[in-house]
Amino acid sequence: MQFEEVAKAFNEIEKRSGRLEMTDLLARIFEKASPEEAERIAYIIQGELRPPYEGIDLGMGEKFVLEAIRKASGYGKSKVEQEFESEGDLGLVAEKLLGKKRQQSLFQTSLSVLSVYNSMFRISKAGGSGSQGMKINRLVEMYNNATPIEAKYITRFVLGQLRLGVGDPTILDALSVSHEGDKSWREPIERAYNLCSDIGHVARVFLEDPEKIRDFKIEVFKPIMPAMAERLANPKEIIAKLGKCAVEYKYDGFRIAVHKKGNRVEIYSRRLEKMTHMFPDVVAAVQNLRPREAIFEGEALAFNEEDKRFYSFQETMHRRRKYGLETAAKKYPLYVFAFDLHYLDGEDCTTCPYLERRKKLESFLSSKGTIKPSTMRIVETAKEIDSLFQAALSMKLEGIMAKDLKAPYTAGKRKFAWIKLKKSYGQEMDTIDAVIVGYYRGKGSRARFGFGGILVAVYNDETSRFETIAKVGSGFTEDEMGRFQKMLEEDKVKRPPTNLDYEMDPDFWVHPRHVVEVAYDNITRSPTHTCGREKGKGLALRFPRMIRIRDDKGPFNATTTKEVEEMHKFS
DNA sequence: CCTGCCTGCCC
DNA sequence: ATTCTGC
DNA sequence: GCAGAATGGGCAGGCAGG
Numbered sequence: 001m002q003f004e005e006v007a008k009a010f011n012e013i014e015k016r017s018g019r020l021e022m023t024d025l026l027a028r029i030f031e032k033a034s035p036e037e038a039e040r041i042a043y044i045i046q047g048e049l050r051p052p053y054e055g056i057d058l059g060m061g062e063k064f065v066l067e068a069i070r071k072a073s074g075y076g077k078s079k080v081e082q083e084f085e086s087e088g089d090l091g092l093v094a095e096k097l098l099g100k101k102r103q104q105s106l107f108q109t110s111l112s113v114l115s116v117y118n119s120m121f122r123i124s125k126a127g128g129s130g131s132q133g134m135k136i137n138r139l140v141e142m143y144n145n146a147t148p149i150e151a152k153y154i155t156r157f158v159l160g161q162l163r164l165g166v167g168d169p170t171i172l173d174a175l176s177v178s179h180e181g182d183k184s185w186r187e188p189i190e191r192a193y194n195l196c197s198d199i200g201h202v203a204r205v206f207l208e209d210p211e212k213i214r215d216f217k218i219e220v221f222k223p224i225m226p227a228m229a230e231r232l233a234n235p236k237e238i239i240a241k242l243g244k245c246a247v248e249y250k251y252d253g254f255r256i257a258v259h260k261k262g263n264r265v266e267i268y269s270r271r272l273e274k275m276t277h278m279f280p281d282v283v284a285a286v287q288n289l290r291p292r293e294a295i296f297e298g299e300a301l302a303f304n305e306e307d308k309r310f311y312s313f314q315e316t317m318h319r320r321r322k323y324g325l326e327t328a329a330k331k332y333p334l335y336v337f338a339f340d341l342h343y344l345d346g347e348d349c350t351t352c353p354y355l356e357r358r359k360k361l362e363s364f365l366s367s368k369g370t371i372k373p374s375t376m377r378i379v380e381t382a383k384e385i386d387s388l389f390q391a392a393l394s395m396k397l398e399g400i401m402a403k404d405l406k407a408p409y410t411a412g413k414r415k416f417a418w419i420k421l422k423k424s425y426g427q428e429m430d431t432i433d434a435v436i437v438g439y440y441r442g443k444g445s446r447a448r449f450g451f452g453g454i455l456v457a458v459y460n461d462e463t464s465r466f467e468t469i470a471k472v473g474s475g476f477t478e479d480e481m482g483r484f485q486k487m488l489e490e491d492k493v494k495r496p497p498t499n500l501d502y503e504m505d506p507d508f509w510v511h512p513r514h515v516v517e518v519a520y521d522n523i524t525r526s527p528t529h530t531c532g533r534e535k536g537k538g539l540a541l542r543f544p545r546m547i548r549i550r551d552d553k554g555p556f557n558a559t560t561t562k563e564v565e566e567m568h569k570f571s
Numbered sequence: 572c573c574t575g576c577c578t579g580c581c582c
Numbered sequence: 583a584t585t586c587t588g589c
Numbered sequence: 590g591c592a593g594a595a596t597g598g599g600c601a602g603g604c605a606g607g
């Protein structure tokens with residue numbers, strides 16, 4: 001199968017907004033593809049080469065691609081950058097600039113789906129001294145053989161972002177449609193995918209023999225797609241939705257899936273990357289558990305033995321490393337709070353009701369040691385939920401998770417089987433009023449607004465200077481993006497404000513004039529933001545989002561550095 | 572050998 | 583992670 | 590409500606270049 005055929009189909013899919021049409025177009029590709037090609041195409045749409053637990057990545061981002069386009073097109077660096085600025089999409093830049101060159105030179109060889117995939121694979125394998133140049137050169141070679149449309153999707157693939165409007169569920173539907181003409185196979189296909197987490201494998205098996213898609217089973221050392229939680233604003237809504245339910249603390253660490261078979265243990269991240277080597281202490285603890293075979297999920301976070309408090313997520317992050325594990329393990333001892341069970345000694349537990357899974361989980365965990373069950377209570381009233389929620393906050397935890405007692409494990413789905421409640425979802429959300437000092441051009445669909453987000457600062461009334469505290473790119477409606485762009489363009493200045501301490505460079509600086517209310521979950525120590533900087537470390541907002549513009553406030557009555565420091569101290 | 576840039580992956 | 587939008 | 594695509598802070602690790 002020629003890659004050009006696939007690229008043209010992608011181009012059609014991208015133009016549509018109706019899911020049914022997109023699914024049909026994709027199904028037509030699968031109809032024509034061999035099982036092997038379907039496997040590759042499925043990975044390509046995901047922007048991946050292999051399932052996540054194999055740990056294969058291209059190691060190429062925007063800067064590398066920019067360089068490859070420059071080399072392949074013969075244009076100067078600034079020309080390519082300038083095109084990128086206006087298009088907001090390197091795929092479009094490649095299509096445009098390589099297209100112009102194309103007219104002057106002859107095709108060398110035509111690309112097939114398999115040859116494109118194989119070239120990408122070779123790029124991913126490059127490592128060591130000189131590998132960056134090699135990766136770029138390989139991409140240049142592909143560009144030299146690509147039509148403009150092919151170049152667009154090759155580029156986006158390398159960046160892991162096809163922007164077709166097609167995600168996993170649409171691929172699964174398209175497989176069904178390709179075989180049966182409708183979505184009737186979606187359920188077994190989806191189940192197979194949730195159990196193996198490997199979209200290419202699913203596509204291949206389904207094309208080879210559709211019936212085989214029913215044979216997938218949960219297996220130790222094959223991580224399943226994680227269940228996700230919906231959000232609600234307060235305990236009352238949770239009771240209205242679930243009635244009597246379980247409430248667990250929500251711990252602010254890494255979500256891990258622990259697989260055990262005899263003495264062998266593997267640990268996978270939420271995105272199913274293998275992270276076993278980072279947690280020798282957890283592995284040892286798991287080896288001592290009673291079951292011979294088990295798969296369970298938990299949250300791993302570091303605990304400070306001295307002041308008997310959990311470390312912040314930021315500090316727990318130090319455990320996510322390859323080298324210096326022993327030192328880190330000593331300094332940041334981990335606890336794993338297990339909260340769900342997928343498999344136990346030959347039995348698939350994912351179809352059992354929550355409460356049953358929970359009981360089996362508790363049956364082999366003690367409440368002491370490295371691995372213990374997450375704190376859980378069964379409640380019937382909003383008041384009970386609220387008191388658990390308050391208790392969680394007082395322990396420096398994120399909030400709570402409420403769980404439907406009867407629901408099976410909803411692999412791969414965001415469902416109301418699990419509902420999370422955090423402080424920032426309700427009325428007591430923390431906000432600051434910050435001054436806009438710069439803004440960004442948007443990428444992708446935001447390029448048409450010329451707006452992607454803002455850089456904001458607070459006022460230090462002791463030094464009379466502004467200090468950056470966050471970039472804000474979430475919380476804008478499309479309408480607001482247009483309005484912000486218009487408003488800020490008028491205040492654009494060539495140089496950064498002289499009364500601003502900063503390290504980040506926005507695309508445009510603006511005169512500090514407009515104030516916005518920004519919500520956040522947390523205040524963290526920052527290596528890059530300058531708010532309240534001490535010894536090179538400032539303060540920043542975790543999960544910042546725009547709430548509203550504050551026309552009633554001027555830059556000097558925005559939140560002050562001192563206030564931010566206070567809030568940081570007491571959180 | 573150190574530093575900065577870039578990337579990928581945690582949340 | 584949060585948030586917005588088209589269907 | 591689903592599915593997808595925008596966007597955030599910050600850490601570690603790999604590589605290039607001084």
